[in-house]
Amino acid sequence: MVSRLVQNMKVMKHAATFLLPPSVVSATNRSAQTYALVVLNQQIPKFTPLLWSHAKLRICADGGANRIFDGVPKLFPDQNQLNIQHRYIPNVIKGDMDSIRPEVHKFYAELGSEIIDKSENQDTNDLHKCISFIREQTPAWDHSNLCILVTGALGGRFDHEAANLNVLYVFSDMRIVFLSDDCQIRLLARTHQHEIHIQSTVEGPHCGLFPIGGPSVSTTTTGLTWDLCNSEMRFGSMISTSNKVREEKVTVCSDADLLWTISLKTPIHMGLTC
Amino acid sequence: MAPEMEVMSHASTFLLPHEHQHQPDPPALTYALIVLNQRLPRFAPLLWNRAQLRVCADGGANRVYDGMPELFPDQNPEEVRLRYTPDVIKGDLDSIRDDVKDFYLNLGVRVVDESHDQDTTDLHKCVAYVSNSAPVEDKSKLCILVVGALGGRFDHEIGNINVLHRFSNLRIVLLSDDCLIHLLPKTHSHMIHVQLPVEGPHCGLIPIGAPSARTSTTGLQWNLSDTAMSFGGLISTSNVVKEDKITVSSDADLIWTISIKKPIQE
Numbered sequence: 001m002v003s004r005l006v007q008n009m010k011v012m013k014h015a016a017t018f019l020l021p022p023s024v025v026s027a028t029n030r031s032a033q034t035y036a037l038v039v040l041n042q043q044i045p046k047f048t049p050l051l052w053s054h055a056k057l058r059i060c061a062d063g064g065a066n067r068i069f070d071g072v073p074k075l076f077p078d079q080n081q082l083n084i085q086h087r088y089i090p091n092v093i094k095g096d097m098d099s100i101r102p103e104v105h106k107f108y109a110e111l112g113s114e115i116i117d118k119s120e121n122q123d124t125n126d127l128h129k130c131i132s133f134i135r136e137q138t139p140a141w142d143h144s145n146l147c148i149l150v151t152g153a154l155g156g157r158f159d160h161e162a163a164n165l166n167v168l169y170v171f172s173d174m175r176i177v178f179l180s181d182d183c184q185i186r187l188l189a190r191t192h193q194h195e196i197h198i199q200s201t202v203e204g205p206h207c208g209l210f211p212i213g214g215p216s217v218s219t220t221t222t223g224l225t226w227d228l229c230n231s232e233m234r235f236g237s238m239i240s241t242s243n244k245v246r247e248e249k250v251t252v253c254s255d256a257d258l259l260w261t262i263s264l265k266t267p268i269h270m271g272l273t274c
Numbered sequence: 275m276a277p278e279m280e281v282m283s284h285a286s287t288f289l290l291p292h293e294h295q296h297q298p299d300p301p302a303l304t305y306a307l308i309v310l311n312q313r314l315p316r317f318a319p320l321l322w323n324r325a326q327l328r329v330c331a332d333g334g335a336n337r338v339y340d341g342m343p344e345l346f347p348d349q350n351p352e353e354v355r356l357r358y359t360p361d362v363i364k365g366d367l368d369s370i371r372d373d374v375k376d377f378y379l380n381l382g383v384r385v386v387d388e389s390h391d392q393d394t395t396d397l398h399k400c401v402a403y404v405s406n407s408a409p410v411e412d413k414s415k416l417c418i419l420v421v422g423a424l425g426g427r428f429d430h431e432i433g434n435i436n437v438l439h440r441f442s443n444l445r446i447v448l449l450s451d452d453c454l455i456h457l458l459p460k461t462h463s464h465m466i467h468v469q470l471p472v473e474g475p476h477c478g479l480i481p482i483g484a485p486s487a488r489t490s491t492t493g494l495q496w497n498l499s500d501t502a503m504s505f506g507g508l509i510s511t512s513n514v515v516k517e518d519k520i521t522v523s524s525d526a527d528l529i530w531t532i533s534i535k536k537p538i539q540e
Binding site for chain 2: 125154155156157158159160162163165166169170172180182183185206207208210211212213214215234235236237239241242243257259261263
């Protein structure tokens with residue numbers, strides 16, 4: 001059954017080039033991805049300025065604005081803190097505004113951030129609203145080449161984390177990557193075979209594949225230390241944690257949506273002066 | 275779902291300061307504590323004092339050695355370390371510091387090297403050990419508290435959540451400074467006695483392993499009524515406890531999570 005699926009399924013390629021300095025990415029002439037950045041309300045990873053430099057659209061979800069305002073200057077301790085704050089202005093700040101500090105709100109509003117403060121339905125969380133917003137507000141972009149980078153989705157309250165993971169499943173046709181200082185996470189949708197091109201200077205070797213939300217009857221991988229071969233995975237039994245990437249290209253083919261996670265090699269060199 | 279399903283009761287009485295312990299119902303549990311390799315939550319001493327068996331998984335020993343004195347900054351670190359000495363240290367021992375290992379070996383702590391077994395996680399090994407060694411005949415009266423299982427590397431966190439599913443017949447609670455989680459196995463209907471001084475109001479029910487066709491609850495702000503839940507669809511997050519008794523019945527294993535109020539006083 002899996003081989004018939006393989007013949008019919010398109011290949012989706014993944015590469016964490018957003019973790020490489022911009023100069024390296026343009027020099028290698030890779031097919032251009034358009035990035036958007038969403039900053040949620042947790043401590044920002046140390047390489048956030050690198051993500052910012054790659055992104056065409058930068059959105060803070062409510063208290064995520066506090067995190068940029070406080071956190072980015074600390075990443076450039078030798079530079080004038082106010083200058084740094086002026087260089088990292090989000091395009092949009094969205095949410096119910098109950099976490100953003102008044103002085104942060106005022107600072108960014110005066111410098112041109114679009115503040116979107118509507119009391120909308122309570123059934124969707126901040127991340128969901130930001131993803132919907134990006135999708136709706138960028139009709140001119142090629143969404144098959146759009147990749148949304150998200151910081152602050154993990155940690156804190158477990159139900160918040162679960163709600164954020166669920167957003168990956170709700171928007172399973174989009175490229176969304178969660179980033180923390182330790183790791184990145186993305187959904188590998190069952191609709192495609194997947195090729196992950198490992199950027200070994202910045203990521204690996206620890207990785208994992210998880211059948212969150214529902215079991216996998218058959219998953220097959222290549223390029224891992226413990227490859228799966230038509231293997232069943234489910235909670236309560238085997239799931240692939242503490243695996244390792246063995247080759248520069250990892251392939252994954254599954255009957256289920258899987259979460260892929262890979263560790264990051266820190267510190268990530270940003271190649272930025274500020 | 276058979277309405278005759280046996281009811282399993284839950285109560286986070288282990289989070290109550292000692293003088294508030296008075297719950298006759300549910301029946302008294304025997305606690306064990308497992309410490310994994312993350313920063314200790316601020317209420318770790320409270321859990322330690324409740325537990326009859328304390329196990330460190332590898333680098334969890336570093337966390338106890340460094341972290342317990344930090345939670346008692348006015349006290350002599352050596353005295354604190356002697357008060358908070360684990361019974362066993364277990365795992366592949368590639369994270370425990372040499373000075374920490376020597377300190378505990380000199381105190382007679384059992385240090386068990388399991389680096390030969392790469393098929394199971396540190397938490398899995400520790401849960402299996404506790405289940406076999408805990409001083410309680412009836413496993414339904416054993417409750418295993420775990421700190422350091424949430425946060426950190428995501429694949430470790432997911433692996434730890436899988437341990438809850440693999441040992442679904444045991445009570446295992448994962449705790450962090452912000453929240454706790456435990457499994458509500460589909461084999462039972464559940465009664466959760468919320469300890470309002472120390473937990474809530476934020477809560478959630480998460481079908482992490484498989485979807486639920488029908489879940490029903492009482493006592494929540496947004497109750498479920500034969501409601502389907504799945505990833506990609508509805509899952510219950512940012513819910514709120516409204517009563518001090520919550521009931522949950524489901525056709526699927528669910529993860530229950532509830533926030534922990536700050537601060538917990540010793």
